[in-house]
Structure formats: structure tokens, C-alpha cells
Amino acid sequence: MTLRLSAFLVHEIRRAGERAYPSECCGVLAGHPGEVKDVVKLVPVTNRRTDDPHRYLIAPDDLRRVEAGLRAAGLEVLGCYHSHPDHPAAPSAIDVEQAWPWYSYIIVRVDRGAAAELTSWVLDDDRSAMSPESVDVLSEV
Amino acid sequence: MSVTVSIPTPLRPFTAGHDSIELAGDTVGQVLDGLLATHTGLKRHLLQDDGRLRNFVSLYLNETDIRHLASTATPVRSGDVLTIVPSIAGGAPATADTKAALSHAEMLRYSRHLLLPEVGVSGQRKLKAARVLTVGAGGLGSPLSLYLAAAGVGTIGIVDFDVVDLTNLQRQIVHGTSTLGRSKLDSAEERLTDLNPNVRIERHETRLTSQNALETIGEYDIVVDGTDNFPTRYLVNDACVLLGKPNVYGSIFRFEGQASLFYAAKGPCYRCLYSEPPPPGLVPSCAEGGVLGVLPGIIGSIQALETIKWIIGAGTSLLGRLVLFDALKLRFRELELRKDPACPICGTNPSIHELIDYEAFCGIGAEPAYDGPEISPEELDQEMREKGGDLVLIDVREPHEWDIVHIEGARLIPLNQLPERLAELDGHAEIVTHCHHGARSMKALEILKGAGFGKVRSLAGGIDAWAERVETGLPRY
Numbered sequence: 001m002t003l004r005l006s007a008f009l010v011h012e013i014r015r016a017g018e019r020a021y022p023s024e025c026c027g028v029l030a031g032h033p034g035e036v037k038d039v040v041k042l043v044p045v046t047n048r049r050t051d052d053p054h055r056y057l058i059a060p061d062d063l064r065r066v067e068a069g070l071r072a073a074g075l076e077v078l079g080c081y082h083s084h085p086d087h088p089a090a091p092s093a094i095d096v097e098q099a100w101p102w103y104s105y106i107i108v109r110v111d112r113g114a115a116a117e118l119t120s121w122v123l124d125d126d127r128s129a130m131s132p133e134s135v136d137v138l139s140e141v
Numbered sequence: 142m143s144v145t146v147s148i149p150t151p152l153r154p155f156t157a158g159h160d161s162i163e164l165a166g167d168t169v170g171q172v173l174d175g176l177l178a179t180h181t182g183l184k185r186h187l188l189q190d191d192g193r194l195r196n197f198v199s200l201y202l203n204e205t206d207i208r209h210l211a212s213t214a215t216p217v218r219s220g221d222v223l224t225i226v227p228s229i230a231g232g233a234p235a236t237a238d239t240k241a242a243l244s245h246a247e248m249l250r251y252s253r254h255l256l257l258p259e260v261g262v263s264g265q266r267k268l269k270a271a272r273v274l275t276v277g278a279g280g281l282g283s284p285l286s287l288y289l290a291a292a293g294v295g296t297i298g299i300v301d302f303d304v305v306d307l308t309n310l311q312r313q314i315v316h317g318t319s320t321l322g323r324s325k326l327d328s329a330e331e332r333l334t335d336l337n338p339n340v341r342i343e344r345h346e347t348r349l350t351s352q353n354a355l356e357t358i359g360e361y362d363i364v365v366d367g368t369d370n371f372p373t374r375y376l377v378n379d380a381c382v383l384l385g386k387p388n389v390y391g392s393i394f395r396f397e398g399q400a401s402l403f404y405a406a407k408g409p410c411y412r413c414l415y416s417e418p419p420p421p422g423l424v425p426s427c428a429e430g431g432v433l434g435v436l437p438g439i440i441g442s443i444q445a446l447e448t449i450k451w452i453i454g455a456g457t458s459l460l461g462r463l464v465l466f467d468a469l470k471l472r473f474r475e476l477e478l479r480k481d482p483a484c485p486i487c488g489t490n491p492s493i494h495e496l497i498d499y500e501a502f503c504g505i506g507a508e509p510a511y512d513g514p515e516i517s518p519e520e521l522d523q524e525m526r527e528k529g530g531d532l533v534l535i536d537v538r539e540p541h542e543w544d545i546v547h548i549e550g551a552r553l554i555p556l557n558q559l560p561e562r563l564a565e566l567d568g569h570a571e572i573v574t575h576c577h578h579g580a581r582s583m584k585a586l587e588i589l590k591g592a593g594f595g596k597v598r599s600l601a602g603g604i605d606a607w608a609e610r611v612e613t614g615l616p617r618y
Contacts, residue, residue, distance in 0.1 A: 024232055033150065055232035060199035060206070064226055076150055080229045087233040095231035098197050101186055102151035105231070127185055 003078075003104045003120045004136040005029075005039035012042055014115035017083030017108045023047065026056040026082040028066050029104060030075045036136070037078045037104060043070070055094070056082045079104030079120075086111060089119045091130040099123040099130060106135075144172050144217050147224040155182035169202060170213035172223055187225070199226040243269065247339060251293050264453035265293060269339075271452045274298040274361035276349060276377055278325040280437030281367030281391050281444060283315035288445035289365075290333040290340045294452070297333065298343040298361055301325045308618075312434035349373055351496035354380040363451055365389040365444050369426060371418040372499035378403060378411035379496055382486050389447050389459075391440040394424070396433050396468040398440035401478065402447050402459040405487035409461060413481035413488075418503040429580070436468050513586040515601040516573055518611045525550070533570045536604075537585040538577055546616050548575070548607060556581045563592050575600035575607070577618075 016025040027044040031037060043066050049055040058080060067077055080103065084092075089109040091099070099105065101123050109116040121130040146162045156162060162180075166172035177184050187198050194200070200207045201224040207215050217223070243251070243265060254260040254268075271294050275282050278301040289297055303325050305316045313325075320328035330342045345357055358364055358380045366377045366388055374392075381388040387404040390411060403410045443464065450456050463476040486493040516524070524532055534551040536543060543553050554562050556576070566572065572594060576582040582599040589597045600607065608615040 026229070028229075049230070049232070052232070054234070056230060058229040060201075060226040060228045063228065064201070064224075078150075082231060084233040092232060092234040094234070098230040100149075100151040100197070100227050100229065102154055103227075103229070 001104070001122055001133040002036045002136055003029075003039060003106070003133055004036050004138065005031075006138045009039060009042055010118060010137055013081045013106060013108055014118065016044060016081075017085075017110040017115050018113060020047070020083060021110045021113045022085045023053040024056040024083050024085060026058055026080060028058065028063070028077055029079045029081060029106065030066075030070050031078050033076055033078060039078060041070075041075060042081070053085065077103075079106065081106035081108065083108050083110045083115075089117045091121050095121075096123070096127070096130050099127075101125070104133060105130065143219055145222045146172060146176055147222055149225055149227055151227065152183060152186065152225065155186070156180050167216060168213065169200060169207050169215045169217060169223060172217060173200075173213065197228045197230055199228055200224070201226055242266070247293065250337070250339075254292070259455040260453055264455070267452050267454075268293045268449065269295040271363070272296040272298070272361045273363050273365060273448055273452075274300065274358060275365045275367055276300045276373065277367035277369065278313075278315060278329045279303070279309065279367060279369060280312045280393060280432065281441040282329075283313045284438045284441035285365055285367060285445040285448070286329060286333055287315055287336065288442060289448060290337045292445070292449055293337065293339065294449075295339075296341045296343060298345060298357070299326060299329055300345040300347065300349050300357065301329070302346055302348050312432065312437050314438070349376060351376060351499065354496060355384060358386060359384055361386070363387045363389065363448055365391075365448055367391065367441065367444070371503045372505065374411065375418065375502060376496065376499045379486055379493060381405075382410050383495070387451060389444045389451070391444045393432055393436050393440050395430055396436065398436050398466045398468070399463060400440050400443045400447070400459060400466075401463045402451070404460055405480075407460060409478045409480045410484065410487045412486050413484045414463065414478055416481070416485065421504040433468055436466075439466060439468070511583055511587040513583060513590060514598045515579075516598040517601050518607045521573060521600055521607070522611045528571070531571060533566070533572045535566075535572060535574045535585070536576070537574055537581050538604075542577065542618075545618050546604060546608065548604060548612070551575070556585055559585055559588050563589075566594070568594060569596075571596040573598050573600055576603050578603040578605055
């Protein structure tokens with residue numbers, strides 16, 4: 001699978017991770033599904049996990065609200081993004097355990113407050129792991 | 142009865158792309174069973190192995206989460222819409238999991254820690270991931286940095302700008318004879334990395350000030366205060382309160398020591414204990430008053446212990462307790478400390494919101510010390526030869542200091558006895574007072590001037606300067 005988004009949106013995700021550091025940021029990737037998932041919009045969502053800076057939660061009520069707003073604009077939820085403060089941009093055991101199929105999970109590593117690598121992952125069919133998907137970054141014209 | 146089940150995008154690959162499915166049933170549970178029976182691929186994504194709904198799967202009957210209704214037993218009616226709503230969750234692994242894996246050599250090195258269930262592999266990894274700042278590489282900083290390094294604390298920052306002096310080695314065991322004259326940071330780094338090469342030493346060769354404290358302390362998880370002066374102690378406390386960091390406190394004097402853990406988020410801070418510093422000069426430093434060499438070893442080790450316990454989360458911390466140690470009686474006492482609601486920095490209505498001028502706060506430089514006439518060691522030597530017995534030399538140190546070394550022909554009158562013994566002195570004689578370095582001697586001068594003695598001077602630099610420049614055969618201390 002491939003995820004496509006603009007350099008501007010990549011920059012926005014990196015900045016969200018830096019702003020939330022040392023906690024995790026999270027938000028929804030919105031756009032058009034298809035052979036290539038086209039992300040056209042980011043919807044930052046309040047991280048409902050306040051007890052542990054190394055966890056994030058987009059609550060079902062929040063997601064329903066976001067979905068309703070997107071539907072009106074003809075967009076769909078394609079996945080989400082979140083940051084890993086001072087940890088590699090790879091899915092943790094908890095990421096895999098909690099993952100939904102088909103959604104794209106963008107992870108940005110934030111090292112001591114500065115955004116580092118950014119990757120995207122999709123859950124394997126047997127739920128045993130997440131596999132990387134290619135991220136196609138469109139440069140601004 | 143027909144209920145519409147709304148399928149979210151991520152599950153549509155398992156429903157042949159359908160976004161909704163009509164199903165029959167009397168309860169939510171029956172509808173769900175029907176859905177899973179016809180679309181078996183959904184099962185592993187919606188249910189745990191024990192058959193219960195996964196915690197990130199929410200079901201809404203019309204507009205209400207079924208957890209607020211009767212869960213899967215909630216009855217359904219024709220025309221109802223059952224919506225599967227994802228919650229999206231995850232997060233970085235716990236700090237100790239990826240960042241601080243232990244090598245085989247480390248496993249062996251920390252074997253005695255790993256054998257303790259309270260530490261174990263996870264505690265040892267926490268130690269490896271931890272960043273500790275020690276302020277000062279002196280009496281307290283020596284034992285505590287040695288034990289923190291030995292215990293495998295991954296990163297130790299040290300603030301110090303001093304050089305190793307011979308008088309340090311009686312207690313500052315991180316330094317050695319071979320590092321005399323070198324910077325304490327060089328000396329400590331060499332010893333600590335020899336003790337444990339896995340430890341990263343971060344050097345801060347500077348005086349901690351209101352300008353750099355927040356930035357320096359902000360980089361660490363926990364601060365250990367090994368300072369020997371009040372301005373820095375208040376500075377460390379205030380910076381820790383403002384940054385929300387725990388501060389492991391220790392102090393020593395002669396034969397007595399104190400230790401505690403200050404953490405304003407959950408208990409008292411140093412200002413809750415001592416809101417104001419003592420007047421300048423009232424509490425002598427270790428350089429003036431002396432200190433038993435083992436004492437910082439005991440207090441600094443308590444600080445290292447509390448730091449390690451804090452990192453691994455074991456036992457009961459010293460938060461809210463002040464431990465007092467008397468080395469001569471070999472007795473520990475404990476005082477309960479409470480958070481002071483009126484504390485100017487961590488109370489309910491704080492008046493301090495940023496770092497202040499701590500030298501001024503502690504009264505240093507506010508009242509200039511008495512500044513009377515001085516005589517240099519060379520001049521004194523000259524005048525003693527010329528005037529002989531007409532020049533009266535008074536040593537105002539303590540008798541045990543007299544026993545270490547004294548100037549031939551001097552008379553011992555300890556400073557605290559001077560006011561009562563003025564009658565022993567000839568009001569017309571030329572008097573020179575001296576002490577160890579010149580401070581007590583100046584106080585003696587103030588007393589003599591006040592009592593009407595006219596021809597009095599103080600030996601600049603005390604007996605130490607005398608032994609260094611005139612009578613070089615004398616011992617120094």
C-alpha cells in the first residue's frame with residue numbers, strides 16, 4: 001500500500017510532535033481511499049490519555065465527530081498519526097495490539113523535542129505485526 | 142426485526158466493501174453474532190481470544206454507546222442503527238523497553254542488582270535510561286557520583302568549576318593524589334568512567350547561576366544537591382520547583398548531616414523547611430569549621446540511595462521526612478516535613494515565579510565586612526625584628542589550631558574569649574592580630590577598635606600566608 005501526502009502535511013505532523021513533546025501528539029489522516037490513499041487534510045485530536053505521556057487515545061466520541069465533519073466534505077478517515085518521543089518511529093507492541101486493519105498509522109520520532117524520521121505502517125491480516133507502507137511525499141509547487 | 146449495522150472503513154475489506162449490513166436479532170449480542178457468522182474475517186479484529194469485544198471497539202446503538210446501556214444484552218428494535226466505532230490508540234514503548242537494553246557484559250556487571258526482585262532487569266534498564274544531575278563534585282558529590290556510576294545510571298551530569306586541592310582528599314574520594322591541581326570535572330570523569338565505562342558523564346564546567354540553572358537542570362530527570370553554600374542551595378531548589386523536578390538534598394557540617402527528598406509536586410520543597418537563609422557568617426562553611434571526612438560519605442550515600450530508589454520506584458522515599466545524622470553519637474533522627482501552604486515558591490499563593498538574585502537573597506555583599514588596617518607577612522616579619530617585644534602578636538584561632546602550627550612569640554586569645562580578656566592587653570601597645578586566613582582576625586580588630594585600642598592591625602592572609610611567604614618551614618593546613 002502507498003500513502004500520499006504533501007510536504008506541507010508532513011511538516012505539520014512533525015511540528016505537532018515537537019509541540020506535544022515530551023507527550024505524544026495524535027490526529028486523524030483524512031482524504032480519499034483507493035489504490036493509493038490520498039491524504040488531503042489532518043485533523044488534530046485531543047489526546048485523551050493524560051495519565052501516561054507514552055500513550056495516545058483518539059476516543060470513539062471524538063472520532064465520530066471528526067467523521068461526521070469529514071463526510072460533509074466528502075472525505076474519509078484513512079488512518080492516524082502519532083509521535084514517539086525519544087523512541088524509534090516503529091510500532092510498539094501496544095501499537096500493534098490496538099491497531100485497526102486497513103488504517104495507515106504514521107509515526108514520527110521526536111528526539112529531545114526535535115522531530116526525526118517519519119514512517120507509516122499498516123496492520124498485517126493476522127494481527128501479528130505491522131508492516132511499513134511507502135510514503136509518497138508531494139513537494140509543493 | 143431488522144437492524145442496520147454500520148461498518149467503518151477499516152473493516153470494509155471484510156464485508157466485501159459494504160458500508161452497512163442488514164441483520165436480524167433481539168439484542169445487540171444477537172446482531173453481533175449474526176454479523177460474525179456471515180463475515181468471519183471480522184472476528185479477530187473485533188473480539189479478543191476470550192470472545193469479549195476488544196477494548197478499542199465501541200458499539201453505538203443509534204447515538205448511545207452500549208456500555209451506557211445494557212451492553213450486548215441491550216434489546217434492539219426494527220430500524221435501529223448499530224454503529225461500530227473505532228477508538229484509535231497506541232503509544233511509544235515504555236522507556237525502559239527499547240532505549241536501555243542490557244548487554245551481556247552489563248548483565249554480569251549488575252548481577253547483584255538483577256538478583257533483587259525490587260531492581261531486576263526492568264529496574265536496571267530504568268537506571269540505564271535515567272539522567273541524573275549532581276551539583277558539585279566535592280564531599281557529597283564524590284560518594285554519590287561513585288555509587289550512581291557503579292549502579293549503572295546511564296547519564297550523570299556534573300556541575301563544578303573547582304580544581305582538586307590537597308585539602309579535598311580527606312573526604313572527596315572521587316579525586317586522588319594523581320589528579321591534584323586538575324579540574325574536578327576531569328578528575329571525576331576519569332575515575333567514574335574507569336569505574337563504569339557504560340556511564341556517560343556530561344560536563345558542566347561552570348558555576349550554576351540564575352541565568353543557566355533552568356536550562357541545565359531542565360535536561361535531567363532528577364537533581365542531587367551536593368552544594369556547600371546557601372545561594373546555590375536555594376537556586377537549585379527554586380529551579381527544581383519551577384521545572385517540576387525532584388531534588389535530593391544533603392548537607393554536612395563538622396559531625397552532623399541532613400538529608401531529604403524535595404519534590405514540590407508531591408510534597409515539601411527546601412523553602413518549606415527553611416524559608417529564609419541564615420544571616421551571612423552565622424553558619425561557617427566546611428573550610429572554616431571543618432568536617433569529619435567520613436560524614437559526607439554517609440550523607441552522600443543516602444542521597445545516592447534515594448536517587449536510585451526514585452528511579453526504580455522501590456521502597457519508601459525520604460519525601461516529607463528530614464533525616465538528621467549525628468556522627469559522634471552515631472544516631473539517626475527523623476523529622477516529619479510538611480508542605481508549607483505559605484511557601485513563597487510552592488505554596489498555594491506563590492510570590493516567586495522565576496529565578497531571583499540568590500547572592501542578594503542570602504545577604505552576601507549586602508553588609509560589607511569590617512575593613513580595618515592590615516599588615517603583610519613581610520612587613521610583620523620586618524617589624525618584629527625591629528620592635529621585638531613592643532609589638533604584640535595575638536593569635537585569635539582556637540587552641541587545637543594553635544597545636545597544629547603557631548608563630549613564635551604570638552599569644553593565644555581565641556576570638557570568642559577576646560571580649561572578656563581585653564584587660565590582659567596594654568591599651569598603648571602596638572597590636573597585630575592573626576588567624577588562619579584573615580577573616581576572624583578582622584573581627585578581632587573590630588572588637589579591639591570598638592574597645593578603644595588605637596594601634597591595631599590584622600595580618601593579611603593569616604598564618605597561612607605567613608607560612609607560605611615568610612616562615613616557609615611551617616606546616617600549612
